[in-house]
Amino acid sequence: QQPVQSPQAVILREGEDAVINCSSSKALYSVHWYRQKHGEAPVFLMILLKGGEQKGHEKISASFNEKKQQSSLYLTASQLSYSGTYFCGTRIRSSNTGKLIFGQGTTLQVKP
Amino acid sequence: NAGVTQTPKFQVLKTGQSMTLQCAQDMNHEYMSWYRQDPGMGLRLIHYSVGAGITDQGEVPNGYNVSRSTTEDFPLRLLSAAPSQTSVYFCASSPQDQGFYGYTFGSGTRLTVV
Numbered sequence: 001q002q003p004v005q006s007p008q009a010v011i012l013r014e015g016e017d018a019v020i021n022c023s024s025s026k027a028l029y030s031v032h033w034y035r036q037k038h039g040e041a042p043v044f045l046m047i048l049l050k051g052g053e054q055k056g057h058e059k060i061s062a063s064f065n066e067k068k069q070q071s072s073l074y075l076t077a078s079q080l081s082y083s084g085t086y087f088c089g090t091r092i093r094s095s096n097t098g099k100l101i102f103g104q105g106t107t108l109q110v111k112p
Numbered sequence: 113n114a115g116v117t118q119t120p121k122f123q124v125l126k127t128g129q130s131m132t133l134q135c136a137q138d139m140n141h142e143y144m145s146w147y148r149q150d151p152g153m154g155l156r157l158i159h160y161s162v163g164a165g166i167t168d169q170g171e172v173p174n175g176y177n178v179s180r181s182t183t184e185d186f187p188l189r190l191l192s193a194a195p196s197q198t199s200v201y202f203c204a205s206s207p208q209d210q211g212f213y214g215y216t217f218g219s220g221t222r223l224t225v226v
Contacts, residue, residue: 002154002171032214041202042155044214087155089215098143098162100215101171104154 003090005103012110020073020106022088031071032089083110118218125193125225133188135203142208144186148199193225
């Protein structure tokens, strides 16, 4: 039931772009994205509900393909502050909507 | 407005001891959850609640109990601590899902069982 994230780790130079993927074997109700800095708590970035919906947060955006049960997080023109671990969280259609299951995380390192 | 408050921040237990991790939120959120975080394992759901008096099991509930007598508080009880329960524990809360709200996390409790 745990969603699968790829890649597990990414190393970028400032200004480069990155894509993080999240896929589930279950029909999804929604997908959340969070970022966690080392030693800190995860912080909510955005939530996606409908098939094909895309949202943005600064230069970070995401899409949700409801048919494929996949979501992708796009980081454009990365900054040093984007470094951290990114988690997707999924709610499946048949479950209580209070149950949010996270992927294993993708570690992003942005170098000068 | 304190958000989600977890206590203690650090704790060392001996194998077999019991303890309660406290979680309180002052945002009147209906949804609350407990996660544990281990290296390479991401955030794993232990128990969750959709309102006062309603709790359910997550992915890794064994060895843990919860109760939700008020909207504000959601304590996590370790019944008989084991070294495998050494982890960082996060409590999180959210308004009832309208499709627009994410979870707010507490700062975490780092637990070591020796």
